Amino acid sequence: MSKDFNILFAGFGGQGVLFSGKLAAYAGLYDDKHITWLPSYGPEMRGGTANCSVCISDTPIGSPCVVSPNAFVALNLPSFERFKDRVVPGGTMIVDSSMIPAKCDRTDINIVYVEASKLATENDLEGLSNIILLGKLFKETGFCTAESLDKALLKCIPPKRKHLLEPNRKALKIGCEA
Amino acid sequence: MEDKFLMKGNEALAEAAIQAGCRHFFGYPITPQTELAAYMAKRMPQVDGTYLQAESEIAAANMVLGAAGSGVRAMTSSSSPGISLKTEAISYMAACDIPALIVNVQRGGPGLGGIQPSQADYWQATRATGHGDFQILVYAPATIQEMVDLVGVAFDKGDQYRIPAMILADGMLGQMMEPVKLPEAKANKIIDKPWACCGHHNKRPHNILNSLLLSPKELEDLIVQRYKRYDIIKENEQKWxxxxxxxxxxxxxxxxxxxxxxxxxxxxxxxxxxxxxxxxxxxxxxxxxxxxxxxxxxxxxxxxxxxxxxxxxxxxxxxxxxxxxxxxxxxxxxxxxxxxxxxxxxxxxxxxx
Structure with missing residues (x-):
């Protein structure tokens, strides 16, 4: 039996937190898993806190709220501080270290620091740090198959934004190799 | 379109209503239900339906009363404070035995409350969605697929018993995404409504839908009759x-x-x-x-x-x-x-x- 994933993405509104979650959810769907995607955000569209719970499971999902993630992607400092201690032992935490200057001293989880925002800027992929982080999450946890992740990209990038497909693929690749 | 895809609860409710033959939506935006109205604004014109953003929740609910009184499948949706405003029209619908769908994507209350998920409108939904002796059907889905399925049931049962029906959801279900499979469109299976006020063309006596009955005896008799129908509903329509x-x-x-x-x-x-x-x-x-x-x-x-x-x-x-x-x-x-x-x-x- 493969593992269930309870993934939490958290950052500011506008960082692509919900979109990363949507990609993960669709990837799970294409792997024939049960999935839920649950956003949580304040009244403001941009600048407020935004987080997104994604459950990927072989069995029907009860609570869609991820309280204790086994995979956590931190996109800003407040989210890192708020959720770092909630990651279950043995879980994985992906940290955008160009946004988050702090370190976590837990030894019971796999902590991966990626300078995602810096890498995005350097590679002319402004605004795709969330996808770089998702690539890293994929590499570290294997929450889905590579095929399904690409299918999810094809699904989630609307036809009028088709020109963004290749940059997104590139961002995923950079994340995998970072 | 693929067999199964992801939908937000709010959008799934809207699409399911269209699949169930609803072509008349009257609403007013409120978090956390707004995606439902937004989806309807986009979809209704594509299916020759009516999407109307009213000047208030009260107006929207009364438009549903009028449209449903003419026999069409009509609906409105809102969240808790907005539902309170709609209760007057819901009471009138119940009084005229007009079926219609009301969706409540609940948020915290009382008053304006908050915008996060809540289930604090249980009493309102099951005890008093308005003044007077009446009940409405209340369905409580727990998955996005069930939201889709229950919209069709709510319309069908509402028509069958001539009673308003409510989908009582909450902000969590409205905002979350899960895989859904949409039902086949069934617009042509809607039952005849000989009571509807839709023009008699001089071929039958005119129908009246009225809630004002000044004779206590007449009013009592009508309510007692209605409660006999409620007994049948209680016997046949419990779901768990x-x-x-x-x-x-x-x-x-x-x-x-x-x-x-x-x-x-x-x-x-x-x-x-x-x-x-x-x-x-x-x-x-x-x-x-x-x-x-x-x-x-x-x-x-x-x-x-x-x-x-x-x-x-x-x-x-x-x-x-x-x-x-x-x-x-x-x-x-x-x-x-x-x-x-x-x-x-x-x-x-x-x-x-």
Whole structure:
């Protein structure tokens, strides 16, 4: 039996937190898993806190709220501080270290620091740090198959934004190799 | 379109209504239901339907009253404070025996409350969606697929019994995405409505839909007749779902979002060797009292889990005829209980029985 994933993405509104979650959810769907995607955000569209719970499971999902993630992607400092201690032992935490200057001293989880925002800027992929982080999450946890992740990209990038497909693929690749 | 795809609850409700033959939507934006109205604004013109953003919730609900009175499938949607404004028109619909769909994607109350998920409109939905002696059908979906399925049921049963129907959802279900499979469009299967005010063309006597009856006898007779219909509904339309209740000592009763939390909590309790089960009402009115017939003898205790201060507890007590203790666990004001909080209650109650 493969593992269930309870993934939490958290950052500011506008960082692509919900979109990363949507990609993960669709990837799970294409792997024939049960999935839920649950956003949580304040009244403001941009600048407020935004987080997104994604459950990927072989069995029907009860609570869609991820309280204790086994995979956590931190996109800003407040989210890192708020959720770092909630990651279950043995879980994985992906940290955008160009946004988050702090370190976590837990030894019971796999902590991966990626300078995602810096890498995005350097590679002319402004605004795709969330996808770089998702690539890293994929590499570290294997929450889905590579095929399904690409299918999810094809699904989630609307036809009028088709020109963004290749940059997104590139961002995923950079994340995998970072 | 693929067989299965992801949809937000709010959008799934809207698309399901279109698939069920609804071509008239009247609404007014409010968080956390706005995606439903936005989806309708986009979709209704594509299917030659009417999407109208009214000047207020009161106007929108009265437009539903008028449209549904002409026999078409009409609906409105809102969230808690907006539903309060619609209750006047819902009472008039009930008084005229007009079927229509009202969706409540609940948020925290009272007053303007908050914008986070809540189930604090249980009393309003099941006791008083307006003044006067009346009930409406109330369906409480727990998954996005069930939201889709129950929209069709709510329209069909509303038409069959000539009664307004409500989908009582909450901000969590409205905002979350899950895989859904949409039903086949069934617009052509809508039953005839010989009572509808849709123009008599000099071929039949004109129909009247009116709620004003100044003769107490006439009004009483009409209400008594209506309550006979309610009895038939109570007999035939109770719906619920059961999970691990056959050998359960402790039965958690929960609907909608809190039933999902409870489902996880029941699994955790079972892992600890506690015989817990989940009884999930799908209809809140009629409340599924039949589900408790054997359970009230076999189970040792009941826990009502809700995102309110315990509004469903009384219904559970009535259903178990107070033969077993009924306790409450939950959060309110926009907080969602965690599975661990529900588990703690199961353990606490389990220790007493």
């Amino acid at each position: 779902d059961e999970y691990l209740i056959d050998d359960a000592d402790i039965v958690v009763v929960a609907y909608g979002a809190s039933s999902r939390i409870s489902h996880t909590a029941v699994d955790m309790a079972r892992e600890k060797g506690i015989k817990a089960g989940l009884l999930r009402p799908i209809t809140l009115w009629p409340f599924p009292v039949k589900a408790f017939e054997t359970l009230k003898e076999t189970a040792k205790a009941f826990i009502s889990c809700e995102m309110s201060m315990g509004q469903m507890v009384d219904d559970v007590k009535l259903a178990v005829e107070c033969k077993k203790p009924v306790s409450f666990v939950g959060r309110t004001g926009g907080k969602i209980p965690t599975p661990n909080e529900v588990l703690d209650k199961i353990i606490e109650v389990g220790g007493c029985c």
